[in-house]
Amino acid sequence: MFFIDTLQFEGLGNHSHLAGGPDAAVVVDPPRDIDQVIAAAARRGVRIAYVAETHVHNDYVTGGLELARTTGARYLVPAGATVSFARTPVSDGDSFTVDEDLLLRAMSTPGHTPHHMSYVLEEGGRAVAAFTGGSLLIGGVGRPDLVEPRLTERLARAQHASAHRLADALDDDVRVLPTHGFGSFCTSAQAEGDATTIGAERKKNDALTMDVDTFVAEMLAGLDDVPAYYAHMGPANAAGPAPVDLTPPRSADAEEIASRLADGEWVVDLRSRVAFAEGHVPGSFNFEGEGKLATYLAWLIPWGKPVTLLASSPEQITAAQRELTRVGIDRPAAAATGEARSWIREGERPASFRRARFADLAEARGRGEQVVVLDVRRESERADGAVDGSVHIPVHELHGRLGDVPAGVVWVHCAGGMRAAIAASLLDAAGREVVAVDDAFTAATDAGLSVTGPAGTD
Structure with a gap:
């Protein structure tokens, strides 16, 4: 009997999937912080035999390369994607035995990127689930405008064709498990949930209910702003991301915080907006740790600018640090915890609004x-x-x-x-x-x- 576990990352609106049988499993589109994937496999008592990427991601830094190196798994990457590391190139129709009676079959589904690949999980020769990455999503498809503006319309038409290819090849009860979900800026439409079925999408997904010209026109008219940090994600993933360092950042006192602000660095307060408004370090910025921290901080901060994190507790710093590594903000310059008054030099007062x-x-x-x-x-x-x-x-x-x-x-x-x-x-x-x-x-x-x-x- 097979299993599928979905790891949700609400801040980015993304999912990773662990699927397998009694002894071995495949991980599809893993996050940068691979420790939780390894823990999920350990809870299942399975070996990670394969790590599969549906595409070279534009919205987060993958942990695929490091996960494959750490576990000894084969690293499956679409053959057409240009990358700078050793991997198993995957072409349309390739298949991989995950566990006894459990097969992973690659299906070319270009559109979100030119080389996008979906993976169909088969048990006993029958398709039971499709890992669709940024192809067929819940109520929509992945955006076609993140690679190259001149390719956008062509990729939008490819998305329509890929959605129909999946629908034509798979039965109504096949589960659809995308990577991009509600809250992701990689989606063309926002629908909640982490899984759907081919049958459900046949009834409601524009890519399957509209003719191609109408679908493309409406999709292109509805495309929204692209987070600025996306420009750095694809190159980082193609080059092969380095392992992350999640050890606690060095502690900063009030003098150091003031000095960093004077140097033009960013000091980010992770506390709630209520607490921040009541009192904060003058010159600091408020990005709530409970909000879409990674998306908006990475979008707004000048890329590479040092950032110091302020929070009520060490746990809040730890959670933020983990989330930020997923978008390539790897090491905070420093951090401080406690109350706002402790972060301000003697004789100075907190700001408020x-x-x-x-x-x-x-x-x-x-x-x-x-x-x-x-x-x-x-x-x-x-x-x-x-x-x-x-x-x-x-x-x-x-x-x-x-x-x-x-x-x-x-x-x-x-x-x-x-x-x-x-x-x-x-x-x-x-x-x-x-x-x-x-x-x-x-x-x-x-x-x-x-x-x-x-x-x-x-």
Whole structure:
């Protein structure tokens, strides 16, 4: 009897899969921190015989090479992918015996990348699951625009063909286990869950319900911004990532924190946005450890800039360090834990700013206060509705466009509060008076604010 265990990485919206039989298993698209994969195999009492990549990833640093070296597994990589390390090149139709009566069969499914490969798990000659990577996803497919702009339309058409190839070859009850899922910027559509079936996707997936021209046109029209750090992931994976070092970073005192800030380094506070607003190191930035830390910190930080982490506890530092290694931010320059006052030199005071709801913004406008409303959502989100008179700068552009924010008290909002907190910390560090709107955007109309677009009443 076979098993499939899925490891979820909610911060990046990704999954890795461990599948096998009584004695041996294959790992599909492993994370950079391979220790948890090894632990999962140990719990099952199986040997990792194969490590398989569906594609050279653009959104995270793989642990595949190190996992194969550590376990002695064969490293399966699509034959067409250009890499700088020894591996077993995989072509369409290649098959590998994972365990007795359990076979892994490669199926070429280009679209997310030109050389993308899916893997079909067969038990006793019958397909039971498909590891589809960035090909057929839950309710969508992987984006086709992450490799080369000139290839985007061609790859979008290839995605349509690949989805149909999978659907035509596999029965309705075959499980579909993608790598990219809800919250990943590699997806063309957002649907929750970590598994689906071929039959379910036949009914709801645009790639299987639309003709190719309609599908391509709608997909290309809906493509959103690409996180800036993606540009560094593909080359790192093709070169062969180095092992990670998850030992604790060196401790920094208040003097060192101040010195690092003076040198232009980033000091990142991982505490909740509530705690940060109440008191923080002047000049530090707030990226909540419980939010999408890796995605937004890696997106905003100048690549290679040293980062010092501040947190309430060592456990929070450890969790953040692990998550950041997945996107190539390998070693924090330093770290400190405790309370904000302990991170500030004697005689200096913590910085703070106000938090509010959309109802408070409506009241301020009602009193005639001249406020700047800054919307830091993405363009696609704003198209569904925006506070009348608001200024729009997506959070990932704000650090480089602080001069574009009009003078005055800045009330900054996003869709729920997390990105507004990041933006508020950037503005606060730049010396602006800021109010972080910690509220769901749906509350804007309920508060009586004029909202233009589909989400509003105007």
